Structure formats: structure tokens, C-alpha cells
Amino acid sequence: MDQLLEMAGIVSDIIWGPFVLIPLLLGVGVFLTIRLRLLQLLRLPHALWLALVRRKEDSSVEGDISHYQALSTALAATVGVGNIAGAALAIGVGGPGALFWMWVIGIFGMATKYSEALLGVKYRRTDAKGEQSGGPMYYLKYGIKGGFGTFLGVAFAVFGAIAAFGIGNGTQANTVAQQVSSVTPLQPWVIGLVLMILSGGVILGGIKSIGRVASGLVPIMIIGYVGICLLVLIANWQALLPAFQLVFTDAFTGTSAVGGFAGAGVMLAIQMGFARGIFSNESGLGTGGIAAAAAKTKEPVRQAMVSMTQTFIDTIIVVSMTCLVIIVTGVWRGDEAEDGSLLTSQAMTEGLGAISPGFGAAGAYIVAASVAVFAFSTLLGWAYYGERCVEFLGGRKLVLPYRLVFIVIIFIGSVASLDSVWLFSDIANGLMALPNLVGLLLLSPVVVAESKRFFGHPNWRDPDAVMDDVRS
Numbered sequence: 001m002d003q004l005l006e007m008a009g010i011v012s013d014i015i016w017g018p019f020v021l022i023p024l025l026l027g028v029g030v031f032l033t034i035r036l037r038l039l040q041l042l043r044l045p046h047a048l049w050l051a052l053v054r055r056k057e058d059s060s061v062e063g064d065i066s067h068y069q070a071l072s073t074a075l076a077a078t079v080g081v082g083n084i085a086g087a088a089l090a091i092g093v094g095g096p097g098a099l100f101w102m103w104v105i106g107i108f109g110m111a112t113k114y115s116e117a118l119l120g121v122k123y124r125r126t127d128a129k130g131e132q133s134g135g136p137m138y139y140l141k142y143g144i145k146g147g148f149g150t151f152l153g154v155a156f157a158v159f160g161a162i163a164a165f166g167i168g169n170g171t172q173a174n175t176v177a178q179q180v181s182s183v184t185p186l187q188p189w190v191i192g193l194v195l196m197i198l199s200g201g202v203i204l205g206g207i208k209s210i211g212r213v214a215s216g217l218v219p220i221m222i223i224g225y226v227g228i229c230l231l232v233l234i235a236n237w238q239a240l241l242p243a244f245q246l247v248f249t250d251a252f253t254g255t256s257a258v259g260g261f262a263g264a265g266v267m268l269a270i271q272m273g274f275a276r277g278i279f280s281n282e283s284g285l286g287t288g289g290i291a292a293a294a295a296k297t298k299e300p301v302r303q304a305m306v307s308m309t310q311t312f313i314d315t316i317i318v319v320s321m322t323c324l325v326i327i328v329t330g331v332w333r334g335d336e337a338e339d340g341s342l343l344t345s346q347a348m349t350e351g352l353g354a355i356s357p358g359f360g361a362a363g364a365y366i367v368a369a370s371v372a373v374f375a376f377s378t379l380l381g382w383a384y385y386g387e388r389c390v391e392f393l394g395g396r397k398l399v400l401p402y403r404l405v406f407i408v409i410i411f412i413g414s415v416a417s418l419d420s421v422w423l424f425s426d427i428a429n430g431l432m433a434l435p436n437l438v439g440l441l442l443l444s445p446v447v448v449a450e451s452k453r454f455f456g457h458p459n460w461r462d463p464d465a466v467m468d469d470v471r472s
Contacts, residue, residue, distance in 0.1 A: 015430035029108025040110035047305035063296030069211035070295035076214040077381025082280035087322040088343040094272030097250030099323040101273025106315030109283025115447045117307030120289025121300040128396040134293020136286035137392040140439040152435040161389040163428035168382020172375035173413035192414025200407040203383040229321035232351030239328040281314040286436035301454035
């Protein structure tokens with residue numbers, strides 16, 4: 001087992017090292033940002049308006065859920081343990097500078113997410129049950145002609161179906177069980193059983209059930225968590241400006257908590273920032289294209305704008321809240337630097353304690369509750385991603401068996417020893433990202449052409465505008 005873990009560590013270091021995914025993720029994001037002319041920033045206000053204010057759907061077009069439910073499903077899958085434990089781990093190991101690199105990958109990742117969603121809608125297909133199936137496996141196969149595109153599509157689907165049990169299942173269930181059992185008398189198996197039953201009831205209902213639950217749950221959990229973090233930042237406002245200074249200076253000096261101020265160099269901050277950032281917002285993994293493909297829409301660009309707000313909300317808002325709470329309270333320098341959930345819990349306890357000792361005592365319970373809700377929503381989103389991958393590989397007949405196995409793994413993950421689950425999740429994420437990023441580069445002309453067509457229309461800001469004349 002030790003040899004296996006050692007080999008896995010070597011593979012992870014190669015994939016997430018300075019010569020593979022780090023330059024590829026950043027390079028693709030920069031490339032798409034240039035080709036799209038900073039679209040993710042210039043169109044962000046309108047995209048947020050479409051996503052959060054105007055949520056009307058067109059029931060006359062193909063799709064399974066509204067564009068808001070598609071966004072909520074994507075947010076449900078990404079706003080999970082990575083936003084609490086993963087972000088904290090990045091700061092604990094890579095130092096405050098890791099947050100800067102999470103911002104970098106988040107901003108450029110918005111262009112990546114935009115492109116994934118656009119292609120997901122454009123190349124989607126209708127499955128045997130009449131539901132929409134889309135995502136990298138489809139736009140790789142049908143957008144890139146020949147055997148190479150098929151190979152990339154199959155590779156993504158295989159890695160995606162497997163990765164769902166790690167990033168979207170094992171890490172989530174195990175963290176919930178450990179976190180909740182640490183503040184309550186409940187045993188991990190009891191927590192796992194409850195989580196399995198609740199998740200199973202939604203997952204078995206398919207994307208419409210997942211979309212309904214996500215659209216109701218996601219706004220409450222994000223607003224609640226961000227609100228609590230803001231309380232901590234307000235209570236510790238004097239440390240806020242120095243915290244931002246640390247973020248920017250340490251991004252280029254490599255200060256880390258592990259090993260003291262000697263640190264492990266700038267590369268560790270970059271590596272942790274990119275790895276944990278992509279674990280959190282999933283830009284580059286292609287999963288956003290799977291959720292977007294289920295939306296009721298006839299316009300790929302409009303759904304792409306809605307989808308790119310997921311990365312903004314996830315990384316620029318939620319992840320930043322977690323990291324800033326940890327930095328302003330100073331707990332990132334402590335002995336718990338390599339335990340993400342414990343680090344966030346300690347930060348909440350100390351931060352809220354600055355308001356009142358009673359509030360401080362509630363810190364651990366707040367983090368436990370946040371982890372439970374965040375992880376529950378992630379289980380729902382990734383169950384859908386996994387089933388779309390197996391549906392691509394073997395047809396609709398594999399969907400129900402996959403759902404059942406996924407539900408059982410929730411319980412197993414909650415009681416098993418998963419000390420190295422983050423390591424294997426990073427590997428699985430990397431293997432998913434590679435074919436998707438190659439495909440995005442090859443299909444970038446399609447993304448640019450669709451964007452020019454849409455934004456060239458005089459009424460593109462009007463969601464009710466008829467776009468058929470532009471398509472002709």
C-alpha cells in the first residue's frame with residue numbers, strides 16, 4: 001500500500017507539476033481569454049443578471065431544466081468540501097499566496113467554463129429516454145472529426161465516470177462523517193447512512209429532481225456561509241488589509257505554513273492554488289458543459305454566460321471567504337495547517353470569538369453544518385455527471401446501475417479510511433482535464449465564431465430576441 005501511495009504521489013506531482021496541467025490550465029485559460037477578448041469580465045454584469053435576476057425559461061425549446069437550475073446544479077457540484085477543506089488546505093500548505101493563484105485560475109477559468117458550456121449545448125444529443133446529454137465527451141467526439149475526437153471523448157467519459165466516485169463522492173462523504181462526528185455523538189456510519197438515504201432519494205429522480213433541489217438549496221447555503229464569513233471579517237477588520245497584503249506578497253515569495261517561513265517556494269503556492277482552485281471550481285474539467293447541456297435553451301452563448309458565473313461565485317466569492325477568514329485569524333500558521341476542515345473550524349471559532357465567546361463556541365458546529373450541506377449538494381451534481389459519462393459509454397441501460405453503485409459508495413466513503421483520497425482525486429481530476437483542455441484548444445474557433453454571431457446581433461441583450469435570423 002505504501003508503494004502504491006508513493007507511486008500515486010509521483011503521478012500526481014507529474015500531472016500537477018510545472019510541466020503538465022499547471023501550464024496547460026493557465027495556457028488554455030489565457031488563450032481563450034485573448035481569443036474572446038476578455039469576454040468573461042466585460043460580459044460578467046450581464047451574465048450575472050441573466051443568472052440571478054432574470055430566470056425565465058423557454059418551455060418550448062429542448063432541455064430538461066431551466067438555465068438557473070443548470071447553474072444551480074453546477075454550483076451544487078462545485079461548492080462542496082473543496083470550498084472549505086480544500087481551500088483551507090491550499091492556504092495551510094501553500095501559504096496565503098495560494099489564494100492569489102486561485103484567483104488567477106478562477107478569472108481565466110471563467111473563459112474556460114464559458115467555452116465548455118457553449119460547446120456542451122451546441123453538441124448535445126437526446127438520449128433514449130428523451131433527456132439531453134452533453135459535455136466534453138460529446139463535443140470532443142462530434143466536434144473533432146475522426147478517430148482522435150472519439151478517443152478523447154471516450155477517455156474523458158472513462159475518467160469522468162471514475163472520478164465521480166472520488167471528487168464527487170468519497171471525499172465529500174468522508175469529510176462530512178468525520179466533521180459531524182467530531183462535534184456530535186453520532187457515529188460515522190449513522191451519518192453515512194443518513195447521507196446515503198437523503199442523497200439517494202434525489203439522485204434516483206434524475207436531473208429534474210436534482211435541478212429542483214439544487215435551485216432551492218444552493219442559494220440558501222451560499223448566502224448563509226458567505227454571511228457568516230463576513231461576520232468574521234467584520235469582527236477582525238483590522239487584520240483585513242494586512243491579510244490582502246499577505247496574499248499578494250506571498251504569491252511571489254512562497255511563504256508557507258508547513259515548514260515555517262522557510263516555505264517550499266513560489267511553486268508550492270502556485271501548485272496548491274491551481275490544484276485546489278480547479279478542485280473547487282472545476283474550470284477545465286469540463287463538468288460545467290455537462291450541466292449546461294441539460295438547460296432549456298436554444299442559444300449556446302446565453303447559457304455559456306450563465307454558466308461562467310459559477311466559477312466567479314465559487315472561487316472569487318466563496319473560496320475567498322474561506323481563505324480570508326483563515327488568514328485574518330492567523331490560524332494558517334498553526335499545527336493544523338494540513339487538516340483543511342480543522343483549520344477552517346479553528347478559524348471560525350477564533351473569528352466569531354472576537355464578537356462573543358458564545359459565538360466562538362458555535363464555530364465548529366457552523367463548519368460541520370456547512371460541510372454537510374455543501375457535500376450533500378456536491379453528491380447530487382456529481383452523480384449526474386457520472387451517469388452522463390456512463391450513458392455516453394454504454395447507453396441508457398447503464399444509468400440506473402451507476403446511480404445505485406454511486407449511492408452505496410456514499411455510505412462506504414463515510415466509514416472507510418480515506419487518508420489519501422485527496423491525492424487520488426487530484427490524479428482523477430487531472431486525467432479528466434487533459435482530453436478536455438486539448439479539445440478546447442482545437443474547438444476554440446467554434447467558440448469564437450458562435451460568440452461573434454451572438455454578440456453581433458443588435459438585440460443580443462434581450463433574452464426574448466429571436467436569433468433564428470442570425471443563424472441563417
